[in-house]
Amino acid sequence: MKDFFIRIFMDINAFLIRLTQGRIGSKLGKQTVLLLETIGRKSGQPRLIPIAYFFHEGRYLIVESNWGKDKHADWYWNLRKNPRAALTVNGQKIPVEAHEAEGDEYARLWKFATERHPPYLHYQEMTSRYIPIVVFQPIELIEALAQRGK
Numbered sequence: 001m002k003d004f005f006i007r008i009f010m011d012i013n014a015f016l017i018r019l020t021q022g023r024i025g026s027k028l029g030k031q032t033v034l035l036l037e038t039i040g041r042k043s044g045q046p047r048l049i050p051i052a053y054f055f056h057e058g059r060y061l062i063v064e065s066n067w068g069k070d071k072h073a074d075w076y077w078n079l080r081k082n083p084r085a086a087l088t089v090n091g092q093k094i095p096v097e098a099h100e101a102e103g104d105e106y107a108r109l110w111k112f113a114t115e116r117h118p119p120y121l122h123y124q125e126m127t128s129r130y131i132p133i134v135v136f137q138p139i140e141l142i143e144a145l146a147q148r149g150k
Contacts (some may be wrong), residue, residue, distance in 0.1 A: 021091030035088035038078035060136040068126030096136040
């Protein structure tokens with residue numbers, strides 16, 4: 001039943017964010033929320049969810065806590081199959097490419113995220129699975145860096 005209410009809340013929140021270009025629904029308490037659009041790994045159809053994020057060092061970060069559940073969220077698996085996605089932040093759609101933070105990058109970003117949102121520590125206690133941090137780099141920036149390297 002809890003999952004049902006979470007799904008309803010997320011659908012309403014996504015609708016409000018889109019309708020108001022982020023003026024309503026993009027701030028929940030201390031967390032900021034964006035719209036993440038992935039391509040379904042099985043269906044091939046676009047999938048859209050509102051999700052909390054951080055903007056840090058010119059990149060967008062999402063902690064894949066999935067509310068402390070023992071399984072990864074569908075959006076995570078979608079990105080594992082196809083790392084290209086789109087983020088909508090304050091009404092602006094940003095094409096991005098995702099990668100999973102690992103090693104020193106993960107440790108640094110986990111510290112950053114948990115200092116700003118301590119409930120992530122509780123979610124980690126609730127599950128035995130590793131909680132990934134997904135880093136999103138704007139494709140425009142990736143292409144600009146690649147051009148510079150030529």
